[in-house]
Amino acid sequence: MKKVMTKRGLLGILIIAGLLGTGCNTGQTVPELYVDDTPRETRVTVFTENAEVSGAIEERCKAVLNQDGSTNITVYSDSANYYAADGLSYRELLLKRLASGNADDLYMIHAEDVLEFDEKGYIYDMSALNFTGNLSHDALTQSTYNGKVFSIPLSYTGFGFIWNVDMLKQYGLELPENLEEFLNVCETLKVNGIMPYGANKDYALTVPVMCAGLYDVYQSDDCNQKLEALSNGTVAISEYMEKGFDFLQMMIDKGYMNPERALETLPKREEEKSFFSSGNCAFICAIYSGKALEGYPFEIAMTPLPVLEHGSICVVGADQRMAVNPGSKHLDSAIAIVEALGQTETLDTFAKNQGRISSSKNATAPDIPQTDSFIACIAEGRQIPNQDFSLNFNVWENVRDLSQQLCRGRSAAEVSAEYDSIQMEEISKYGVKEPS
Numbered sequence: 001m002k003k004v005m006t007k008r009g010l011l012g013i014l015i016i017a018g019l020l021g022t023g024c025n026t027g028q029t030v031p032e033l034y035v036d037d038t039p040r041e042t043r044v045t046v047f048t049e050n051a052e053v054s055g056a057i058e059e060r061c062k063a064v065l066n067q068d069g070s071t072n073i074t075v076y077s078d079s080a081n082y083y084a085a086d087g088l089s090y091r092e093l094l095l096k097r098l099a100s101g102n103a104d105d106l107y108m109i110h111a112e113d114v115l116e117f118d119e120k121g122y123i124y125d126m127s128a129l130n131f132t133g134n135l136s137h138d139a140l141t142q143s144t145y146n147g148k149v150f151s152i153p154l155s156y157t158g159f160g161f162i163w164n165v166d167m168l169k170q171y172g173l174e175l176p177e178n179l180e181e182f183l184n185v186c187e188t189l190k191v192n193g194i195m196p197y198g199a200n201k202d203y204a205l206t207v208p209v210m211c212a213g214l215y216d217v218y219q220s221d222d223c224n225q226k227l228e229a230l231s232n233g234t235v236a237i238s239e240y241m242e243k244g245f246d247f248l249q250m251m252i253d254k255g256y257m258n259p260e261r262a263l264e265t266l267p268k269r270e271e272e273k274s275f276f277s278s279g280n281c282a283f284i285c286a287i288y289s290g291k292a293l294e295g296y297p298f299e300i301a302m303t304p305l306p307v308l309e310h311g312s313i314c315v316v317g318a319d320q321r322m323a324v325n326p327g328s329k330h331l332d333s334a335i336a337i338v339e340a341l342g343q344t345e346t347l348d349t350f351a352k353n354q355g356r357i358s359s360s361k362n363a364t365a366p367d368i369p370q371t372d373s374f375i376a377c378i379a380e381g382r383q384i385p386n387q388d389f390s391l392n393f394n395v396w397e398n399v400r401d402l403s404q405q406l407c408r409g410r411s412a413a414e415v416s417a418e419y420d421s422i423q424m425e426e427i428s429k430y431g432v433k434e435p436s
Contacts, residue, residue, distance in 0.1 A: 105333070117150075134344045160304050161304075164300065200269070227390050242416040
């Protein structure tokens, strides 16, 4: 754990007195009193998913905290990886820390954990805080569950495909914009001995399945009614998601991806980038950020997913969600940090430094020409949230886990049926209970 700010204050310290002479009858000077009125230091701890996020939070805290001299908040950060090479993962460590009663004051919460954490009382409701008025509609919506604002999203992001444009040109291909064009690109590459899709075990499975399965929920005129029916269980999730799992099965059956390699590939690791950089595949799935587009020896472009008959779509989400531990021993200081980070200018600066979309109402995005079609897709509303908190069951986590099972050999029908069972179990657990 490392200290971010070094300013220390000691309130009411001390008194340096110089007494001249001793004894009852000797003369004395009046003691000279020095008082350091710097506010007492408050140490606030933050637990994040990785060191890069920790560093970004630390930098912003240095810039915006303790500006008026009324506070002396010192921020300490600690981090762990989502997928642990050894030891416990971020989520495992976070749950242990929260359950211990001695957890960090602030922590990063993933979309798939919100329902469980709310039930366990690990979420502090930030609805009444001022920063909520600075968030974009989408960022606020994706930070609200069961009437509670459970986090401040420090940025906003999306998931799309990054393409080796030079490779496509080599075979007379262009960036696909719909399903027919996508399948033609994949088939052409395959017959020329190139594996089209270099998938990883996480969002590279989840995102295409969600796009192919849920597009006709979120792009329909009666979206809210469909979501309500899914949330209360009157419509089975497989009615939509089986199409998504069928899409993944098709990619495997046609040889457009290698399921065994996908299960061995962790996201955002050098091995994944190196495989793509070396020309072993034509496209990968990536989180939108400036850094995700750096360091390739060929022309690249990031696009939404061309998996629809009439176009493309992408998955979006509030990102780097910071939650307040309701059991914090420094709750007021934790809230002060959230309010400071939630200022519009601070959110815009944080996102700019990370190369991401701002979660503020400005919704500023980096000027990256290679991502124009991707940003246009988001701006036009052709998107699916990575977790819709109007639903009483998880989407992202369940789709990811079931997609991994499909890669291990289960059929699309089998994992779809299992999702129906999970849907009803989670609705029973997390759904609104009628008073007895």
